[in-house]
Amino acid sequence: MVTERELKDLIEQVMSEMGVNEKDNEKQEEVLKAVLDKSSIDDEDILDITTIDLKKQLLVEGSENRDAYLKLKEYTPARVGISKAGARCKTQTLLRFRADHGVAMDAVFTYVSDDFLKDWNLLSVSTMCKDKDEYLTRPDLGRKFDDETIKLLKEECDMNAQVQIYISDGLSSTAIETNAKDTYDAIVQGLNSHGIKVGKPFFVKHGRVPAMDAIGEALNPEVVVVLIGERPGLATGESMSCYMAYKPTVGMPESNRTVVSNIHSGGTPAVEAGAHIADVIKTMLEQKASGLNLKL
Amino acid sequence: MKEDILSVGIDIGTSTTQLVFSNIIIENKASIVSVPMISIVEKKVIYRSEIYFTPLLSLTEIDAIGVKKIIEGEYRKAGIRPEDVDTGAVIITGETARKENASEVLKSLSGFAGEFVVATAGPDLEGIIAGKGAGAGEFSKQKGTVVANLDIGGGTTNISVFKNGDVIDTACLDIGGRLIKIDKENSEVTYLSEKMKQLVERIGLKISVGSKLDKNELEKITNKMAEVLEEIVGIKEPSEELELLITNHDLRRDYEIEYLSFTGGVADCISNQPDNWFQFEDVGFLLGKSIKDSKLTKEKKTLKPAETIRATVVGAGSHTTDISGSTIDVSEDVLPIKNIPILKLTEEDEKLSFDEMSKVIADKLKWFGLEDNKQLVALAIKGLKSGSFKYIQELSNSIINGMEEIINSNAPLIVIAESDMAKVLGQTLKTQLNNKKDIVCIDSIKVSDGDYIDIGKPLAEGKVVPVIVKTLLFNY
Numbered sequence: 136m137v138t139e140r141e142l143k144d145l146i147e148q149v150m151s152e153m154g155v156n157e158k159d160n161e162k163q164e165e166v167l168k169a170v171l172d173k174s175s176i177d178d179e180d181i182l183d184i185t186t187i188d189l190k191k192q193l194l195v196e197g198s199e200n201r202d203a204y205l206k207l208k209e210y211t212p213a214r215v216g217i218s219k220a221g222a223r224c225k226t227q228t229l230l231r232f233r234a235d236h237g238v239a240m241d242a243v244f245t246y247v248s249d250d251f252l253k254d255w256n257l258l259s260v261s262t263m264c265k266d267k268d269e270y271l272t273r274p275d276l277g278r279k280f281d282d283e284t285i286k287l288l289k290e291e292c293d294m295n296a297q298v299q300i301y302i303s304d305g306l307s308s309t310a311i312e313t314n315a316k317d318t319y320d321a322i323v324q325g326l327n328s329h330g331i332k333v334g335k336p337f338f339v340k341h342g343r344v345p346a347m348d349a350i351g352e353a354l355n356p357e358v359v360v361v362l363i364g365e366r367p368g369l370a371t372g373e374s375m376s377c378y379m380a381y382k383p384t385v386g387m388p389e390s391n392r393t394v395v396s397n398i399h400s401g402g403t404p405a406v407e408a409g410a411h412i413a414d415v416i417k418t419m420l421e422q423k424a425s426g427l428n429l430k431l
Numbered sequence: 432m433k434e435d436i437l438s439v440g441i442d443i444g445t446s447t448t449q450l451v452f453s454n455i456i457i458e459n460k461a462s463i464v465s466v467p468m469i470s471i472v473e474k475k476v477i478y479r480s481e482i483y484f485t486p487l488l489s490l491t492e493i494d495a496i497g498v499k500k501i502i503e504g505e506y507r508k509a510g511i512r513p514e515d516v517d518t519g520a521v522i523i524t525g526e527t528a529r530k531e532n533a534s535e536v537l538k539s540l541s542g543f544a545g546e547f548v549v550a551t552a553g554p555d556l557e558g559i560i561a562g563k564g565a566g567a568g569e570f571s572k573q574k575g576t577v578v579a580n581l582d583i584g585g586g587t588t589n590i591s592v593f594k595n596g597d598v599i600d601t602a603c604l605d606i607g608g609r610l611i612k613i614d615k616e617n618s619e620v621t622y623l624s625e626k627m628k629q630l631v632e633r634i635g636l637k638i639s640v641g642s643k644l645d646k647n648e649l650e651k652i653t654n655k656m657a658e659v660l661e662e663i664v665g666i667k668e669p670s671e672e673l674e675l676l677i678t679n680h681d682l683r684r685d686y687e688i689e690y691l692s693f694t695g696g697v698a699d700c701i702s703n704q705p706d707n708w709f710q711f712e713d714v715g716f717l718l719g720k721s722i723k724d725s726k727l728t729k730e731k732k733t734l735k736p737a738e739t740i741r742a743t744v745v746g747a748g749s750h751t752t753d754i755s756g757s758t759i760d761v762s763e764d765v766l767p768i769k770n771i772p773i774l775k776l777t778e779e780d781e782k783l784s785f786d787e788m789s790k791v792i793a794d795k796l797k798w799f800g801l802e803d804n805k806q807l808v809a810l811a812i813k814g815l816k817s818g819s820f821k822y823i824q825e826l827s828n829s830i831i832n833g834m835e836e837i838i839n840s841n842a843p844l845i846v847i848a849e850s851d852m853a854k855v856l857g858q859t860l861k862t863q864l865n866n867k868k869d870i871v872c873i874d875s876i877k878v879s880d881g882d883y884i885d886i887g888k889p890l891a892e893g894k895v896v897p898v899i900v901k902t903l904l905f906n907y
Contacts, residue, residue: 203575206595320820321855328862376464396464400817403466403758403851409820410855411466411758 194218212370235369242307242372257338264341277343296334299356303342307364310375315362317405325413351383373399381425391426433458439519440748445526446585450480450505453749467757469895474749480505495536516545520747524557526586554603558589564746565694566737572596578690583697585609603678606656608697608715618644657721692734694742754895756875760857765843765869767887775811775880785829792833809845811878827859843869
C-alpha cells in the first residue's frame with residue numbers, strides 16, 4: 136500500500152514535470168484529496184473480468200461452428216479460442232492474464248484473516264518462518280516449529296487422538312477461506328458416522344506440507360490430516376489439497392503421504408471431497424497405513 | 432486399473448430377432464492425487480448372433496418359446512452363461528411391442544438373460560438406442576453437427592436427432608418394410624397394416640389383402656412413405672399423410688439437420704438392388720429404392736452408419752449402460768433395483784426455500800400413488816454445483832421431510848443428483864436418519880420426469896454403479 140506521504144511526493148513530482156508551480160500547495164491538496172477520495176471513483180459498471188467463466192467464453196469471431204467450439208471448451212479451462220489481434224492476443228485476454236496473475240499473487244501473499252480464524256474459533260500457531268518472504272525462500276523453516284509452539288500445542292490440543300485435522304495457509308490463503316470449513320465439516324460428519332473421533336482442529340500459519348510430521352510427533356494421533364492451500368495457477372487461486380499420513384514422523388519418505396488435491400468449485404467440490412476424504416481416513420485406520428502402502 | 436463389464440443386447444423387432452454381447456471397459460482416469468473418476472473408456476461388440484425372423488404364433492402373439500430357444504441357442508454358441516452377464520437390455524421394438532404378450536415375453540427373457548438385464552421398450556428410447564448404435568451420436572459430437580438417424584425397420588421408423596453428441600429430438604412413424612406383406616408364390620398381397628389401409632385409401636390405390644401383386648402400385652405407396660420421411664426431416668412441407676403416419680409425436684424441426692443416417696433392415700435395401708424385389712415377401716426393397724431416389728439422399732448429406740440392421744441391438748448391448756459418478760453412497764444390499772420411476776424437481780422447485788421444497792416433494796410424491804410398502808420412487812435433483820456444507824445439511828433435511836412416506840416405508844431412499852455431491856449428501860442423509868435407512872445416493876446422472884432408472888450392483892470396488900436411464904417420453 137502507498138502511504139499518503141508517498142502519494143504526496145508522487146503528485147508533487149508529476150505536477151512539477153507538468154510545469155505547475157511546485158509551491159502551489161492548494162492545488163496539490165486538491166489533487167491528493169481527489170485521489171484519496173475513493174467514493175468519487177465510480178467503478179460499479181466495470182466488470183470484474185476474473186468472474187467470466189473461461190470455459191464459456193469464446194472470443195473467436197465468425198467461427199464455423201460456435202456450439203461445437205464451446206462444447207470442446209467445456210473440457211478445459213485453458214486459454215483456447217481466444218482469437219488474436221495480429222500476432223498478439225486480444226486486449227481482453229491480456230487483461231485477463233494479468234488479472235489472474237494478480238489473483239494468484241494475492242492468494243500467496245495475503246494472510247488468512249483473523250475474522251475467519253475467530254469465527255471458527257481456531258487456535259493459531261506459526262512455523263518458524265517470520266514472514267511471507269521467509270516462508271517462500273526457506274521451505275525448511277516452514278516445516279518446523281519452535282519449542283514454545285510445540286509446548287503450546289501439547290497444552291491446548293488433544294493428545295493421542297484417532298484423527299487430528301488441522302488447517303494451514305500453505306501457498307493460498309484464498310483456498311483456505313473458500314473451502315476449508317466446508318471440507319472439514321464434511322470430513323467430521325463422515326468420520327463421526329463411522330464412530331471415529333477427531334481431535335480439536337487448529338491453524339498453522341506459514342505451513343509447508345511436512346509440518347504435519349512435526350505435528351504428528353508432538354500430538355501423537357493415529358492419522359494426521361492437513362487442509363492446505365495449493366500453489367495457485369492461472370486457472371484458479373482457490374485450489375486446496377488434503378494431505379494425510381498414518382503416524383507420520385519427521386524425515387519419513389514422501390511416499391507415505393496420501394493426497395486429495397484439486398479441491399475447489401471448478402474441481403472436486405469442497406463438501407464432496409470431505410465426504411470422500413472421510414472414507415479414505417477410515418481405510419487408513421483399518422489398514423494402519425498411508426501413501427503407497429495404502430490400498431484404496 | 433481397468434475393469435470389464437459384460438453386457439448383452441437383445442432386440443426382438445417386428446421382423447428380426449438379434450443378440451450381441453459387448454465388453455464395456457471402465458477405468459479410473461483420475462490421477463493418483465485426485466478423487467477417483469471412473470469412466471467408460473471402451474465399448475466393443477465381442478459376439479454377434481445370426482439374424483432371425485421373429486417367431487410369431489399369430490398376427491397378435493409372439494412365439495415366446497421360439498424366442499427363448501433362439502436366445503438360449505445364441506448364449507450357448509457364444510459360450511456365455513446368464514450369470515456371467517453384468518448388464519444389458521432386452522428390448523421389444525416396433526410393432527412387436529404392441530403384440531398381446533409382449534410384456535410377458537420381456538419378463539421371461541430379462542430374468543433368464545442375466546441378473547441386471549433390463550427389459551425396456553418405447554419408441555423414443557428405441558430411436559435413441561439405434562442412433563447410438565449407428566454411431567450417429569458420436570459422429571455429431573466429433574463433427575459438431577446435427578445428425579438424424581432414421582431406423583427403418585419392419586414396422587416402424589424410429590428417428591433420433593443428435594446435436595454435438597446430445598439427443599435433441601425423437602419421433603416415430605408407422606413406416607416400415609413389412610407393413611405390407613406379399614406371397615411370392617401366388618403373387619398377391621397378404622397383409623396390410625391398419626395405417627397402410629388408410630394410406631392406400633387416401634391416395635386412391637388399388638391395393639388390398641388378396642389383390643394381385645403390382646410393383647407399380649406398390650412403388651406409389653413406398654414413394655409416399657419416402658415423401659413423408661422428407662417431410663419429417665424438413666425437406667418438404669408437412670402434409671396430412673405425415674400426420675397419419677406419426678406413431679407418437681412429430682419432430683420439432685426447430686433446428687437444421689445436416690446429415691441423415693439410415694439404419695434398420697430397410698437401410699440395407701437402399702444401396703442393394705435385388706434380383707427379386709420381393710424375395711423377403713415384403714416391400715422393404717421397394718421402400719429402399721424409393722428412399723434412394725428421393726430428396727433424402729440428395730438434399731442432405733448421408734452418413735454411413737457403423738451398423739445398419741444391427742444398430743438397435745448393438746445400441747442395446749453397448750450404449751444403454753452408463754455409470755454413476757465415482758463418489759457415491761449406496762447401501763449395497765438393496766441393489767440391483769429396476770424400473771424405478773423418477774420424481775424430478777424442476778429448476779423452480781430447487782430455487783424455493785427448503786421448507787417449500789419439502790412440500791413440493793411431498794406433493795409430487797403423491798402423484799406416484801404409493802400403494803404398497805415396497806414401491807420405489809427415485810428423487811432426482813440438479814443440486815448446486817459447489818454447495819456449502821450448510822446447503823447440504825438443509826437440502827438433506829428438506830429431502831427427508833418431503834420423502835416422509837418413503838422414509839416410513841421399507842423402500843430405500845433413492846436420490847439422484849446431477850451435480851457432484853452424492854457422497855456427502857448420502858452421508859448427511861444417513862446421519863440425519865441415524866443410519867437406520869437404506870440409502871442409494873448417486874450423482875452425475877441426468878434424468879427427466881417420466882424416465883425410469885435401473886441401478887446395478889457397484890463396480891470398481893464399490894466406487895461406481897452401472898445405471899440405465901430409460902427415457903419413455905422425450906421432453907418438450
